[in-house]
Amino acid sequence: MTVEPRIESSPEAAAEAARARIRSGAFRGPTSGLAPGMVQGNLAILPAEAAGEFLQFCQQNPKPCPVIGMSSPGDPMLPMLGRDIDIRTDVPRYRVWRGGTVVEEPVDIHAHWRDDLVAFLLGCSFSFEEALIAGGLRIRHIDQGRNVPMYKTSVATSPAGRFAGPLVVSMRPFRAADAIRAIQITTRFPAVHGAPVHFGDPTEIGISDIGRPDYGEAVEIRSGEVPVFWACGVTPQAVVEAAKLPFCITHAPGCMLITDIRNSTLAVM
């Protein structure tokens, strides 16, 4: 007599189970820690008339804006990202924007769906953080139970039409030897921001006060540690916000789409 495997017996099964709970409304919170090993992504849904320009922006700025997948106009399904993914229901919480302002935070966007909408999923640092942890590194904001600190920089992105603005970076402090290892590990993952863009003196990239991030929460930088800065998926969100589109939808902070893609498959080597 054999024992049936539980549905969460594989990372893929755990991803599918998590999406089912989200779709049913049973889970409405941040997705950090759900379906370990699987890619989670940042969501941007734009009208088709702006989508081409946004895709060009992403193509020109691959470090902050790595496109993992996108939908056809009006099609809410994302088969390249996983089985039966419906972008209208499978994210725990959304933000609906009008003219650059959040007007609603629904848990389902059926009521907002239109035939001209295009959904973009952009890579997120959860994937490379998992690789850093697997590599034996400690990540301060996770150890401190905080959101990662993020900063607007003085580094301009390469603009495309109405999409333009500063690069936003996330920061993780490391001792030098660990920073070198972190650079090596994240280099393997260009689809989720890749290698850092800077380390050391924050003022060199226009960050005047490392203790006051523009997004997220500050973390301790201990003696002998240097801040290491990665391009951040908040960049495209800030750019979309600044573009003041008449209408668009994003995920609510921390409430990502969970895919059927394993993080390990994003490693280029």
Add this chain to the structure above:
Amino acid sequence: MTVEPRIESSPEAAAEAARARIRSGAFRGPTSGLAPGMVQGNLAILPAEAAGEFLQFCQQNPKPCPVIGMSSPGDPMLPMLGRDIDIRTDVPRYRVWRGGTVVEEPVDIHAHWRDDLVAFLLGCSFSFEEALIAGGLRIRHIDQGRNVPMYKTSVATSPAGRFAGPLVVSMRPFRAADAIRAIQITTRFPAVHGAPVHFGDPTEIGISDIGRPDYGEAVEIRSGEVPVFWACGVTPQAVVEAAKLPFCITHAPGCMLITDIRNSTLAVM
């Protein structure tokens, strides 16, 4: 009618031509810049009774002591490193050591050769510097026409028998973005010291005055630059010197063995 190619028409031919000039006595200087693209290496020749222990030391300390090739006891030829390489004649200048002291700097070691000698060739930073330059980075000590600055550190090597001592590092200053790129590039070359071991504060690895290297010459570190430290092939030389062997032979500083191995073949990816 075809034109015959010159003998230096390939990097391999240039290596062979350089060795021929060296063997004939026509060239007796530093080998930097000779046979671009080809691996040059640090030489250590030890009696067989010490060679096993030295090989163990190298095995335990691969970053400073990457073994590119070694000879059989008493055999002066190194066929795995190139065509017709005779280690008794093919280095421009040698150092003969007795009891830890240089007693002679000959251009040929036929008179010193013994049936129990084992030759080791260890990877050298020339190979990764070539890759850095090909990657568009500027190397300060090359730009300034100086020898690379090298420092004894407070980091101990893993000892093997009589071989023990501090890690020696070489230093190259870079801006942070270039340092990140340099880490990526040198990671590809573990056989020639690989990724850096440290960057930033020199005191963390026991370097009290960055302006006063233990070997080589100081270079300028400009505002916005950080010193980046790589494990250095002087480490095994310092360790062999400290072991005060009754007899051994090394290359004279800068006077390396030129092999028939292309630098590019050392890249692990």
